[in-house]
Amino acid sequence: MAQIKADPNKVAWEEAEFPILCETCLGDNPYLRMTKQSLAKECKVCTRPFTVFRWCPGVGMRFKKTEICQTCAKVKNVCQTCLLDLEFGLPVQVRDTALGLEDNAPRSDVNKEYFAQNMDAHFQDNGDELGSSGFGKAEPAGRELLKRLQRTEPYYRRNRQHICSFFVKGNCTRGAECPYRHELPQEGELRHQNIRDRYYGTNDPVARKILSGPRAGGAGRQFTPPEDKTITSLFITGVTEAITEPDLKGHFYAFGEVKSIVVVHKSKCAFVNFTTRVGAELAFEKTGGGVNIQGIPLRVSWARSRPVGARSEQRTEAEASPAAVMDALQAGPPPPPGSSSSFNYPSQDPTYQGSTSRRKP
Template sequence: MSTRQEWEDSEFPILCETCLGDNPYVRMTRQGYGKDCKICGKPFTIFKWCPGAGMRYKKTEICQTCAKLKNACQTCILDLENGLPLQVRDTILNTANEMPTSDINLQYYSQNMDKQLNHGAAVTSYGRVDSLARESLKRIARTEPYYKRNRPHICSFFVKGECKRGEECPYRHELPKENELIKQNIKDRYFGTNDPVAQKILNRTNKASKLKKPEDKSITSLFLTGIESDITEKDIKNFFYAFGEIKSVVIIYKSKCAFVNFATRSGAELAVEKAYNNCNINDHVIRVQWGKPKVQGPKSESTSKDASKSEQTPSYNQLTYSDLSKMVPPPPPGAPGTQPLLYPSQDPTYLGNIPAKKTRN
């Protein structure tokens, strides 16, 4: 066991943006030596806070020494830079795990690394990796905080059908999903072994890096996601103009997406072949997909009838002088078969001027 002099005392935790929350005025409680690290077993300072409204309280799980050795968050045990599981990061960067796994060796290793960190020594090699491997990691990195991970836990009484608090219950009222993702262990996530979340991501990235071409040959547009506010139409054209002539570029900043419309199908196919999983504009990872054709619904019978009538009956501007001369003028007011005059103003002979009534002197 470590001595009291080697216990960790800190003023602020090492957290990712997701665990910290979107509230800039978050309040934390601090307890010195309140818990043992779940990796090395050393007592450390724990912090507890609520990341936002409607979220559960979170706390630190590992000490700062273990977090610095893996460049991980003290709470969610994910990579601080990319927001990915440590097993995914180490697999793509081809980084070997040099930390021992047994308790005694791990405590001794942690004490030595803590002394080196206090003297300012660099004990990790994550900042000195191959540029190609770093680009591969950026393609699957999480670019925005995922606050959904801070939701409350599922109410166990609701699962049993015994919760009577209703809307006042601070836990989620939904049934748990039975899958392999619920079987997670902090040590497995830290050392990068048997992590179901990491395995799911690796299985998705190991698939063929080619998109299936749509059967509709008229589709010549690409759908881009991950567009940030500093990416302009000129930046997108500069990246894709080498693949073919571009008709237009449409950017929707609110949805962080864009459409690139090529003039030819061959240009769009070449762009997908070269840019899929390999598109980086202004240091932002852009995901490229094929666009979809516009949905054309069936025309109703009334619409088709109205269209046929409009084609058969010319408008007033399309009538010739001979057609106008053949038109029958409207019957005069008061003629048989017409409505009787109710007001003098309905008589066209007055032209809107109603004669004044005669008054006696």
């Protein structure tokens, strides 16, 4: 519980014992060590000093810390670190759009300070509850949309290390010992994000991408059938142990003849292969990008075509025949460079003792 200490001649500040975090930011480590520093930084929304917590969510992950104070987090019902909704794990703009909520939070410095002090008094009088109490009065259709958009489990890949800037420039000398990721950054509007825009739910590129996707009813890229007419499979995600192959077949068989179904419970996904392209298109059109089976929301998208590379083009039927495979196994491992084809390794001939040897003529 956060305590607000105020003085008539000073700006109020916050002291807290534990942060308000989502499950993803907290990490999967049950033995978490967290540091606490009172009045360490100012909140990036209301600019008031607050207690900063810092921790490592898991092995190989980057250290994370709280970015906003608990008062601002309670007003929007968001995580203090990632600023995503605590109930659905979605951006504020997506949640407010689906539920029809209006943002009445002030933007100026003086009004933000006055608004924060009033909200402090409100939370103390109402048992320090979060600002999600009014969400229950929202339309059922909006909540159903949010349930379809939310993730079914924490996304811990979001806690990975940042991309190494020296690797992007091509002069990183640390190699495998570099703690940062050696990847090229993705181009696009997702690179330009602002923490205040995410908090207020305005001009958020992540929210625009989610709202324009197929699960939100927009014209997303996966909503349009792929140009490759040979693709007759649908990719299902969110499959739990309670959903079996007969459950999927009983639902999708009404749209067309199902050729086969592959369920991978370890990855929580499944593939539904139709006999014809018409059946696959009808199934995706009726499901609308999402379906509910056994009370579990599933996401439906088009499966991708298998890439055709140079190896698959050069491979012939003779190379894949059983006789060719047996001949390759009997031939043994290849000789090292610079030696003849009659070279034998010690493990192949028990009469030789030593590291290497050659056959006697």
